[in-house]
Amino acid sequence: MSFDGETDDEEYDGSLVEVEDLEKYYYENDTLFDRVLGRDPTAVRAVDGVSFEVQEGETLGLVGESGCGKSTTSETLLGLREATGGSVRFKGHDVFRMTGSERKVFRQDAQIVFQDPFSSLDPRMTVGEIVTEGLRIHSLAGGAERTERAKDLLERVGLSARHADRYPHEFSGGQRQRIGIARALALDPEFVVLDEPVSALDVSVQAQVLNLLEDLQEEFGLTYLFVAHDLSVVRHISDRVAVMYLGKIVETGPVDQIFENPQHPYTQALLDSVPRASVDEYGRRGGTLEGDVPSPRNPPPGCRFHTRCPHARDACTKELPPDYDTGERHEAACFRVDEDHEYWESEPLPHATETGEGTSVGGGIADSSD
Amino acid sequence: MSHTGHRDDLLRVEDLTTRFYTEEGQVNAVESVSFDVRDNEILGIVGESGSGKSVTALSAIDLVDSPGEVTGGEVWLRDAELAEEFRGESPDAVDGDFVDLRQLPKGVRRSLRGPKFSMIFQDPMSSFNPSLTVGEQIAEAVEVQRRASANPRSTRSRTQGYGLGKLLFDSVVPGREYTSDESRERAVELLDQVGIPDPVERAEEYPHQFSGGMLQRAMVAQALAGEPDVLFADEPTTALDVTIQAQILDLLRDIQQDRGMSVVLITHDLGVIARMCDRVGVMYAGEIVERGSLEAVFDEPTHPYTQGLLGSIPDVDDPAPRLEPIEGNVPNLIDSEMPDRCYFADRCPKAMESCLEHPEERAVEGEQGHTARCVLADGEYDPERALDESHFEGGDGE
Numbered sequence: 001m002s003f004d005g006e007t008d009d010e011e012y013d014g015s016l017v018e019v020e021d022l023e024k025y026y027y028e029n030d031t032l033f034d035r036v037l038g039r040d041p042t043a044v045r046a047v048d049g050v051s052f053e054v055q056e057g058e059t060l061g062l063v064g065e066s067g068c069g070k071s072t073t074s075e076t077l078l079g080l081r082e083a084t085g086g087s088v089r090f091k092g093h094d095v096f097r098m099t100g101s102e103r104k105v106f107r108q109d110a111q112i113v114f115q116d117p118f119s120s121l122d123p124r125m126t127v128g129e130i131v132t133e134g135l136r137i138h139s140l141a142g143g144a145e146r147t148e149r150a151k152d153l154l155e156r157v158g159l160s161a162r163h164a165d166r167y168p169h170e171f172s173g174g175q176r177q178r179i180g181i182a183r184a185l186a187l188d189p190e191f192v193v194l195d196e197p198v199s200a201l202d203v204s205v206q207a208q209v210l211n212l213l214e215d216l217q218e219e220f221g222l223t224y225l226f227v228a229h230d231l232s233v234v235r236h237i238s239d240r241v242a243v244m245y246l247g248k249i250v251e252t253g254p255v256d257q258i259f260e261n262p263q264h265p266y267t268q269a270l271l272d273s274v275p276r277a278s279v280d281e282y283g284r285r286g287g288t289l290e291g292d293v294p295s296p297r298n299p300p301p302g303c304r305f306h307t308r309c310p311h312a313r314d315a316c317t318k319e320l321p322p323d324y325d326t327g328e329r330h331e332a333a334c335f336r337v338d339e340d341h342e343y344w345e346s347e348p349l350p351h352a353t354e355t356g357e358g359t360s361v362g363g364g365i366a367d368s369s370d
Numbered sequence: 371m372s373h374t375g376h377r378d379d380l381l382r383v384e385d386l387t388t389r390f391y392t393e394e395g396q397v398n399a400v401e402s403v404s405f406d407v408r409d410n411e412i413l414g415i416v417g418e419s420g421s422g423k424s425v426t427a428l429s430a431i432d433l434v435d436s437p438g439e440v441t442g443g444e445v446w447l448r449d450a451e452l453a454e455e456f457r458g459e460s461p462d463a464v465d466g467d468f469v470d471l472r473q474l475p476k477g478v479r480r481s482l483r484g485p486k487f488s489m490i491f492q493d494p495m496s497s498f499n500p501s502l503t504v505g506e507q508i509a510e511a512v513e514v515q516r517r518a519s520a521n522p523r524s525t526r527s528r529t530q531g532y533g534l535g536k537l538l539f540d541s542v543v544p545g546r547e548y549t550s551d552e553s554r555e556r557a558v559e560l561l562d563q564v565g566i567p568d569p570v571e572r573a574e575e576y577p578h579q580f581s582g583g584m585l586q587r588a589m590v591a592q593a594l595a596g597e598p599d600v601l602f603a604d605e606p607t608t609a610l611d612v613t614i615q616a617q618i619l620d621l622l623r624d625i626q627q628d629r630g631m632s633v634v635l636i637t638h639d640l641g642v643i644a645r646m647c648d649r650v651g652v653m654y655a656g657e658i659v660e661r662g663s664l665e666a667v668f669d670e671p672t673h674p675y676t677q678g679l680l681g682s683i684p685d686v687d688d689p690a691p692r693l694e695p696i697e698g699n700v701p702n703l704i705d706s707e708m709p710d711r712c713y714f715a716d717r718c719p720k721a722m723e724s725c726l727e728h729p730e731e732r733a734v735e736g737e738q739g740h741t742a743r744c745v746l747a748d749g750e751y752d753p754e755r756a757l758d759e760s761h762f763e764g765g766d767g768e
Contacts, residue, residue, distance in 0.1 A: 065611035172699050202418035202638065207682035207695030214692075229611065236684035236693065259686065273616035274686050275641030279668050284645055285623075286616030292581045293611075 015053035016091060016191055016223050017077065022050045023085030024069070024076045028297075045296045046072045048247035049086070054191070059217065059224040061238030061255070063231060063270075067293060068244040070227045071115075074193045077225075078110055079103070090191070108138060111184035115196035117176035121168040127154065127179055128164030134187045153182040158212060174205035178212065185216065193225045198233060210237060231274050235259050240329070243267045246304040247296055252323075253330030263324075263332035265309045290351065303334070310353045311336060314346035376739070379448060380632055381407040381430070381600055382468070386443035388422075388429045389705075396705035399425040399438065401656035404731070407600055412626060412633045414647030414664075416640060416679075420700055422656040423636045427602045430634075431487040432471065432479045445471040447486065452478075484515050484596030492605035494585035498577040504588050505573025508557035509549040511595035516553060560591035565621060583614035587621065594625065601626070604636045619646060640683060644668060649739075652676045655713040656703055658731075662740030672734045672742040674718045712744070720746065721757040 023045075030041035047069040054060045064070045075081045077088045079095055088095040090106055098106055114120035121130055128150040135141045141149055151161035157178040168176055177197060184192050194213065198206040210233065217224060228234050234241060235255060242252040243266065251264040262268045269289045275281060289308050294300055300307050306316035315335060324337040335343035388400035400422045407413050417423045429440045446468040456474065457464045463473035471479055491497045498507060554573070561569035564587040577585055586606060593601055603622065607615035623646060626633050635646055643650055644664065651661040652675065660673040671677045678696035698717040701708070712729050715721040724745045732747035734740040741747065 065613065174699060202700065203640075204418060204678060204682045204696040205699065207684075207693040208697070210684070211693055211695060231612070232684040232686040232689075235686050236689050269613060271686070273612045275615075275619070275639065275645040276686065277640035277644050277668070277680065277683055279644060279665050281641065281644035282646075282664060283623075285620050286645065287613075287620040288616070289613045290617070292583055292614065 014056070015089075016056045017054040017225070018089040019053065019073075019077055019086070020051050020088075021086035022047055022073065022076060022083055022088060024072050024081060025084045042297055045247050045299060047076060048296075048299070050244070050247070050249050051086075052242050052249060052252055054223055054225055056190075056223055057221060058239040059226050059237055061234035061241040062225060062227045062244060063229065063234045063241060064244035065229060065270075065293060067296070069247045069296070070229075070244050071195055073244070074112070074195050074225055074227050078112060078193060079106075080112070104138070108134070108187040109189050110191045110193070111187065111189040112193040112195060113177070113180045113184050113197045116200055117173050117180055118168075118200075120180055121176055123168055126165055126167060127159075127171075130168070130179060131164075131182045131186055134183065138187065140187070149186065153186055154179075156185070156216075157182045158208070172205075174201050174209060177201060177209055181209075181212065181216070185220065188220070189222070191223045191225070193227065195227045196229070197226075199228065199230060206233070213237065231259075231270060243270070246293060246299055248304055248333070249323075250305065250334070251330075251332040253326075253332075254328060257328060257330045261330075263326050263330070263337055264305075264334045265311050265336070266305050267332075269308075269310070306349065307351075312349040312352045313343055314349065315341070315343040316349070376406065376408055378408040378410075379406045380409050381448070382444075382446040383407075383430055384444045384446070386426065386429050386440065386445065388425055388434055388438060388440050390438040392437055394704055397703045398656050398705050398708060399703060400429055402443070403653075403656075403658050405651050405658060405661060407632050407634060408649075410626075410630045410632060411648040412623075412635055412646050414643040414650040415634065415636045415653060415658075416638065416643050416650060417653030418638055418679075418700055420703070421653040422703070423653045424604050426653070427489065427604055427634060427636055431483060431489065431602065432476075433483075433489070440472070443472065447471055447482070449486070481518060484511075484518065484598065486599050487602065488593040488596055488598035488600075489602040489604065490586075490589045490593045490606050492608050494580075494582060494589050494609070495577065497589055498585065500577050503574055503576055504580065504585075505554060505557050505561070505575075506549065508560055508573070508588065508592045508595060509553040511592045512553040512556045512560070513549045515596040516550075556595075557591070560594055561588065563594070564588070564591045564625070565617075566591075581614075582610055583617060586610060586614075586618050590618075590621065590625065594629075597629075598631060600632045600634060602634045602636070605638070606635070607642065608637070608639070615642075622646070640668075640680065652679070655701055655708075657713065657743055659714065659744065660740075660742040662734070662737060666734070666737045666740040670734070670736065670740070672740070672747050673714075673744045674720050674746070675714050676742075678717075678719075714744075715757065720751045722752060722755045723757060724749075724755070725757060 024047040026044040026046055027041040028044060029039050050073055062070045062073065072081065076083045083096060090110060093102060095106060128147060131150045131153050132146040135146050135149060150164045154163055155161055159175060159178055171179065198209050201209060216222060226234065226237055238255045240253065241255050241258040242249050243264065245266050251258065251267045258267060259271065262271060272288045273286045275286065288310060291308050294307055302317040302319055303321050306312040321333045321335050323331040323333050325331055326337055335341045384404045385402045386400055387402050390397040390399050403426050415423045415426065425434065428434050430445055434440055448467050449469055450467045452469045453464045453467050456469055460473060463470045498504065558569045558573050561573055566572050566584060566587055580588060607618050610618060619642065622633065637643060647664055649663050650667045651658040652667065654675045660667060660676045667676060671680055681694040682696060684693060696717050701713060710728060712725040715725040722745065729743050729745055731741045731743050734742055734747045
């Protein structure tokens, strides 16, 4: 069975994955004891109304700092965590309302590669068993065929067929990540979530794995959701990028738009902070943002970024900015995009350092010389 | 000691070698490493995990613990007072204003940590004691320095514990505190200097109440307690987000410039090196394979490893269609498995027959002070003399 050619959604527009208003709250103080005492549970809004879609064959980069909810988003949209709100459609089918057999097909079509290559492989299984566990569970191949398939997969990801009988601890970090990738490919998926797949690796090995991921995407026509905090990696591999901050997506757009013409002050600040490996970087100050990310237990009202934003004004504390269309499938959730917004009339907040009237700081970084 | 050093040298490390004796065998973590730190500069040491960069720093300030041991090398520190003191006692350990710390008594070496050297670590969460307030821990560092300057050769460690014994003892003999009010005031001052808002209140808080960035600032404050001449910063921003990393890097530069101190910045991130460092050493398999000014190393990289490292990072402003990784994996440093040839030869795209002999550090033509442990430093690559695969038996990179 497959999802091809049928859909239960009238408005299905051809996106492989459509995420709409996805919410994942965790509740604290929510035990029976707390309820007996009449305590209200506190919501930790890890993912708070996130919408995006992933087109077939593209790589969407989901970027943000730690704790912004990017990993929770990716795990929730695969159904690995139970969403508290919103919907996810895979080829037009609602992932959270699938029947058992539909879900089984979905599990084959959508796979994930985890960040930590040391804890995501069972130390008591051989590499061959790990790679073909999916085939066994879905009863897609018998014993001898599985062994053959394991060898094929290992060779495809740059390991050797001899490795199938070894255990994970015999491999380096980069090799383990290749094993994780082979496992994700075993069921011929269409969609692979890559959750920080290279952030545990050294740069020379990271480049090997990034090249491998690109080759596999081309060979098997894969669609990637690439979750990462490293902006240079995201720029390298993505076709489109979504930037997350404190449980919300603040900007989405084609990769060159996001990196060369960022509209949201958070995206601009992120790009400013990245140290470039070039001598022109020497002496450049990158600390444009003050303070820390607020807690998702008690996110600030209005725009979530206003507590750190150098352009924040009074209007930003009042209401949540909608996603403004800035052209070419580029959207930013910032009042500064709207030239007629009351933002421009309201008072700058005390911490705001940029009070100029310019509509956008623009991409790139100012020439640095000390 | 060689006399070819720079006149601003504050610290000259020569042929420093550190071994670890583990169950799997002898690990050559640091292999004959030489570098110098000048007045008022930031020296970067960059390398991948396991290249020996952290152990190099620990070895320089004598913090290597069992099963590790610094087995050779010299660490020359410019200190006229110390030099005068030991000139008669151990003339070999003194050269002009410089003293070789490795030849001094252990107590003296220990007394230099704080006023001469200090270190900050990668993970602020595990570097602080979770059961003491941040202010107390910084005050303790201040107090140790204060007592030591009053009585320079005394034991500088705090002898009290924090366990059950201490609890019982305190209930019998109350009112014994290690830190003085002055130290606590100084701790608040230091917290203020590293940009922690409301330092008086924050000093009373415990490490878990701090965010990662704030705690890293607190660790910088603690390291500054002894007014060190050289601050070793071991991956100070690796555990932090990029916007927080930028704040901490700005802070480190401000502090370095305001105090005119020297910083040795250890990191795996070439971008951090480029933003911060005046000079750079690149480490691979326990050796510094290339060193020189930032411009020399980044714009004229000579060692194929440095070239490979620079080629494997994606550029955020100008993405290349394809990355050029270094093939293979970092070797493990077990002595019995280390080849006699150049350690990088197995992965090197330009390996030649001459690489079968382990290369010495050689001067690269052009800039003064630019060296590489590679035959290409003063020679050309000759494809006709390229090494073929047969030299690397069993080389499937495991």
